Amino acid sequence: MQKQFSVSIIGCGSRGCDVYGRLFSQQPERFHIAALCDIRPERLERFGKLYNTRQLFTDEEEFFRERRSDALVIATQDRDHVRMCLRALQLGYTVLLEKPVTPDKAQLKELLAAAERSAGKVLVCHVLRYAPAFVRAKRILESGAIGDLVLIDALEQVAYWHQAHSFVRGNWRNEEETSPMLLAKCCHDLDLLQYYAGSAADKVYSTGGLTFFHRGNHPADAAERCAECRYLHTCAYSAERLYIERWKAQGMPKDGWPYNVIALAPNTEESLRAAYENGPYGRCVFCCDNDVVDHQTVSVSFANGVKAQLTMTAFTERCGRRYTFHGTLGELQLDETRDLLLLAPFGGKQERWRISDLVAAARSQGHGGGDTGTVAAFYDLLCGKEREETMLERSAESHFIAYAAERSRRAGIAVDMANER
Numbered sequence: 001m002q003k004q005f006s007v008s009i010i011g012c013g014s015r016g017c018d019v020y021g022r023l024f025s026q027q028p029e030r031f032h033i034a035a036l037c038d039i040r041p042e043r044l045e046r047f048g049k050l051y052n053t054r055q056l057f058t059d060e061e062e063f064f065r066e067r068r069s070d071a072l073v074i075a076t077q078d079r080d081h082v083r084m085c086l087r088a089l090q091l092g093y094t095v096l097l098e099k100p101v102t103p104d105k106a107q108l109k110e111l112l113a114a115a116e117r118s119a120g121k122v123l124v125c126h127v128l129r130y131a132p133a134f135v136r137a138k139r140i141l142e143s144g145a146i147g148d149l150v151l152i153d154a155l156e157q158v159a160y161w162h163q164a165h166s167f168v169r170g171n172w173r174n175e176e177e178t179s180p181m182l183l184a185k186c187c188h189d190l191d192l193l194q195y196y197a198g199s200a201a202d203k204v205y206s207t208g209g210l211t212f213f214h215r216g217n218h219p220a221d222a223a224e225r226c227a228e229c230r231y232l233h234t235c236a237y238s239a240e241r242l243y244i245e246r247w248k249a250q251g252m253p254k255d256g257w258p259y260n261v262i263a264l265a266p267n268t269e270e271s272l273r274a275a276y277e278n279g280p281y282g283r284c285v286f287c288c289d290n291d292v293v294d295h296q297t298v299s300v301s302f303a304n305g306v307k308a309q310l311t312m313t314a315f316t317e318r319c320g321r322r323y324t325f326h327g328t329l330g331e332l333q334l335d336e337t338r339d340l341l342l343l344a345p346f347g348g349k350q351e352r353w354r355i356s357d358l359v360a361a362a363r364s365q366g367h368g369g370g371d372t373g374t375v376a377a378f379y380d381l382l383c384g385k386e387r388e389e390t391m392l393e394r395s396a397e398s399h400f401i402a403y404a405a406e407r408s409r410r411a412g413i414a415v416d417m418a419n420e421r
Helices: 014-025 041-050 078-091 105-117 132-143 160-168 181-197 239-249 269-278 355-361 367-382 392-411
Strands: 005-010 031-037 055-057 071-074 094-097 122-124 149-157 201-209 295-302 307-313 320-327 330-335 340-345 351-353
Touching (some): 005 014, 014 071, 078 094, 078 105, 105 392, 122 367, 122 392, 132 181, 132 330, 132 367, 181 295, 181 320, 239 269, 340 355, 351 355, 355 367
Parallel strands (some): 005 071, 031 055, 149 307
Antiparallel strands (some): 149 320, 201 295, 295 307, 320 330, 340 351
């Protein structure tokens, strides 16, 4: 018989309750959701009923007054993470911590030191480490099928609509409130690069900027809100097109991302339109308070000689990662937009896998199956079977690379990692 653990969630948004809460609730033999904390009463009411949770808190101080469960999910805003995780470790929680850990290097070092002193454990939500296709790619590299790995070419296709939703109008639009774009969107990628390279970073160089989503590109005859704009039905970034037309084209889901972010589920045309007409997601993309970049490149040299190039761009039609691994004896491609994992040994027979088949075989959900895998790893950690993949100590390297990349981008210099950790 499996052991059941109680878990609390602070931050009942898209990741905290829509994803992890749902996955916990689907495994009642393993998890019981004991307490929820969020500053939005309507969220607490909805998820309290959905998950049959009676301990509901809107006040962080009251929530942390005592330990509420065996485990704690921290899925709040980026700059809240370290403060809350330090308190969680003091109370003896085992923590599932949403990424990025923090945009502040000093805070990350403080948390690493506290975790080393504490009996508590922290698992970071670098979910792609557990996604079946990305795991298969790692195994293929370790098998020697493409010889020695020389270069990784990675493309993070954010997609025009996702950039507008999350990084222009949404929660991760402003560095002072959250994190630089590289941490908010690409700390998965930086984590994967060092995971695949099998080495710590040696040198980092980065370029990029905010090219398009600013007032300088606002048409003179356009309004500052979509609902009042003459381009409501023609602008690619119109809230009407992104939240009503796309929602209808996707079958009008009652509880689907990103629609459940702008309006509390169950979603209807009326609730979505009212949300964008009256809320932040209806602002013109050229009239927001965003300052994160809309494109960036990062070049990383690893201590073992492997090189990597990461490109992040908002200007793509679809979301999805595309990785090419160049080895001395072959090439490996992982392309989410083509649903393809392709092994091409030089002069040999190619092997192909559909990413969707790998996910289905693993019975996984979310982020290419990575969300399910992360929850499974968290359960193992609670059972005392710690995995190394995304424990705080291992996940920290991706953040140190990101800090170095941002320093490089702003200063126009290559950064030696020797003094960055």
